[in-house]
Amino acid sequence: MFQTICVACLGGTVAVLVLYHLLLKRKCEAAKGEKRDVHRFTVLERLTHAALALSFLTLALTGFGAACAGKSLSSWPWLLHWAAAPVFAAAVALVALVWTQDAVFEPHDWKWMLHLGGNVWRKDGLLASRFNAGQKLFLWLLSLFCLLLVLSGVTLMCPVFDASGQRWVLRVHRYSALLLTMQFLAHVYLGILAHPGTLWGMITGYVTPSWARQHHPVWWDDGRMVDG
Template sequence: MLNTLKRASLAMLSMMTALLLTFAMPTSAEGQSSKVVQQEITQLAGADYWREVREGQEGYTTSKSPEHGVLISKPGETWYILKEKWMSPAGAVAIFGSIAMVIMAYVFVGPLMLSKPRTGKKMKRWSRLDRALHWSMAFTFLTLAFSGLMLVYGKHFLKPYVPTEFWGFIVMLAKQYHNYMGPLFFILLMFVLLKWWRKSIPNMTDIRWFMKMGGMVGKHKGTHPSAGFSNGGEKAIYWLLIFFGAIVAVSGLVLDFPIFGQTRRDMELSNLVHAISALILICGFIFHIYIGLFGMEGALEGMVTGEVDETWAKEHHDLWYEEVKSKEAMGETESKPTTEKGAKANEQTS
């Protein structure tokens, strides 16, 4: 009897266990299924959120500045492609192309030398203020150009070869220098405009100067076309500096002070205009530096000492030379009657 009860109890226990397992398995599956559904719902909600972010939709922020609620700017991708894929390579080609051109000009054409010996007599060409302004502008422009090129091209030519910490220090230094020296460039540019604009007004003499290519290359080399105080080339580089320098300065100030309601598109456009104008200036001044240092005998002396030899003045700026000599002759002529009157007065007094 007792054994029968034991066997019946074991059978009932087995059946109850089987029933419990039968009901428990669907419950567990339903729980797992609900978790999967909840996870999918969460993923779908996140997908919608990030889709809106990628599309450039503006969210909520306590900042009142324009577009601060936009995490990802779609036009920014266009700006990045234009800057990195088109402008930067084209700028590098332009700069190295300009350097290659002046090297070939020096090797195959050679510098423009004086055709007659120097007289040893000097003519005043540049005042101390002129020279101070020129060299201040030169230093500011060259250092800004170097720091700007470092920010654009340094990651390609320098970053792979220096420690990361050193590269970070260089970029930080270049960026801070560029930001703080930019306004000084604008101030110097205004002084350059006010100081030399009268001497840089184009005229027909400049057209003839360009037609003979300044007497520096080809069949016209050594012909020394007529020029006043400034020749056609000097006037061209002057107005290149004023026009593109103003664009560089204004666009740089927009980038330097993003606190006046500029949108991202304003900043991106300013960045592209700033870079393109700066590259044009750099290429132009490569030729200017070549002429001053290597391309023309005696050109650098005037901006260093303020004086030029009469032979140099007569060959390269003959109209200015004649004007100066004419004024000197008129001054001597006017001083003679005064001297004679003074002599007669002395005789009467004695």
């Protein structure tokens, strides 16, 4: 049953993103020749984000590789899965600690969410601070799902319930991972294809002035460039 749900949800998410890209995506080109001299992310933030991304990819590939094939996690994929788990948990904890202040919702975020950030239908004048409402929501959901995954994962490793209870723990682990992976796919698409310049900002730590003004006008106007 979970195998079917897993394939349908992950395949459906990819299909929706492809259709959106082909039919609805707003043209958003990166400024050519403009120097990236706006400091957006510190070295610590970038390294933590990289650790989070790599550990999550390891968990997703090993976990859903087995699930989509209808098999149980075993052998070296099992070892990789459990080796990546503490790295992922630590990275999420550090990300939450570093970015909690930037992830607090503000009045202008509700308008951004109402119009889906202008990603579906054009809406100019939407405001965003260092993180937009979608990124803030992603961070809070990431923290929630990570908590569920860690608690359920530890319980699966060290059972505390009877057989029926452990089956429910496994369901919580599986579906939390599935929802987080669907969210991750959308996050990757938005950062790489939908908004050019976003990925390079995370890799290098710097963005162009036009990118900052377009995507995070409140942060740009406040002059709150990061230190370090």
